[in-house]
Amino acid sequence: MRTYRLKLDLQLFNQEKTEKATPKKKQDARKKGQVSKSAELPSSFILLFVFAGFAMIGGYFKERIMGMFWHLFNDQLTMELSEGNVRVLFKELAIDMIVILAPIFSIVIIVAIVGNVMQFGFLLTGEPLKPKFSKLNPLNGFKQIFSPRSLVEFAKSITKLLIIGLLVYQTIAGQWNRILLLPHLSIEQIFNFAAGLTVNLGIKIGSVLVIVAFLDYMYQRYEHAKNLRMSKQDIKDEHKKVEGDPLIKGKIRERQRRMAMQRMMQEVPKADVVITNPTHFAIALQYDATKMEAPLIIAKGMDHIALKIREVAKEHGVITMENKPLARALYERADIGDSIPADLFQAVAEVLAHVYKLKGRVNHYNRKG
Helix, strand or coil, X not given: CCCCCCCCCCHHHHCCCXXXXXXXXXXXXXXXXXXXXXXXXXXXXXXXXXXXHHHHCHHHXXXXXXXXXXXXXXXXXXXXXXXXXXXXXXXXXXXXXXXXXXXXHHHHHHHHHHHHHHHHCCCCCCHHHCCCHHHHCHHHHHHHHCCHHHHHHHXXXXXXXXXXXXXXXXXXXXXXXXXHCHHHCCHHHHHHHHHHHHHHHHHHHHHHHHHHHHHHHHHHHHHHHHHCCECHHHHHHHHHHHHCCHHHHHHHHHHHHHHHHHHHHHHHHHCCEEEECCCCEEEEEECCCCCCCCCEEEEEEECHHHHHHHHHHHHXXXXXXXXXXXXXXXXXXCCCCCECCHHHHXXXXXXXXXXXXXXXXXXXXXXXX
């Protein structure tokens, strides 16, 4: 007695999401604004590049700020106040502030855009802006507070605070002797020291935060891929939705084949000759010297289709001629509706000449009878 083992895939029953997301699932999620991104990465890059900008073009900021205050204290504080003068004063101050802050704003905008494009490419979607009443559910909010993601965010915040505190302590401790001498320095020296210390500390903090943000981005990618995982049944359902049910598609293709076969068989009676192999191939040719430059193939087939072509030809009195090499060559080198290949003109012409000769004899015997 034989025993049969049936191998079952239990994942089809428990719907465990163990498979990677398909390209369609990823694309659908992207359209909804669901992409792997870290909000820390652009902000850390902004901090780093802004302070790096201060270090590279600090002279520009110093010159502009000193010029603005020099002009304010030396020229404008002694002027006679009037409505027109005040407007001019505020206009000039506004222009000076815009000129001073323009490099910073430019760095912030460019780095913010590049920081996001680096993570998920160029994406414009209004889907995240749509109101979702499910977000107002207090139960869902309570679950999010104590979710693993919230614990990771809390740990990340504590880590950043510890890193920043350590860097501030080390930087100040390293400059403590110079800080104690600040009361004995001039205003300009104090300003230069404070600016240099701040820029140095900002670059250090920004550099470390970029590393932390990159690690956070890798975690966000992992979480995003995990959330998009699919079960095997999900993949099957998606395939059916995109490609269609295989049974239905098979029936459609079968119906299309039958209709194409029916149309082809309707053309066979119009043929001048059917060239056969004799059993494997059958090619129906039509030629009208007044309309065609070369004979056309109006039907062709092999095996049972070839048999059907021969039967239809016999029913309608179309002459059938056996020519194995020519039948195979026509079947392999031309499709239905094509003219015969140029190098086969001579062979086909001889066949048609013989057919016309046979037709002429039949017509002659019919007239004589």
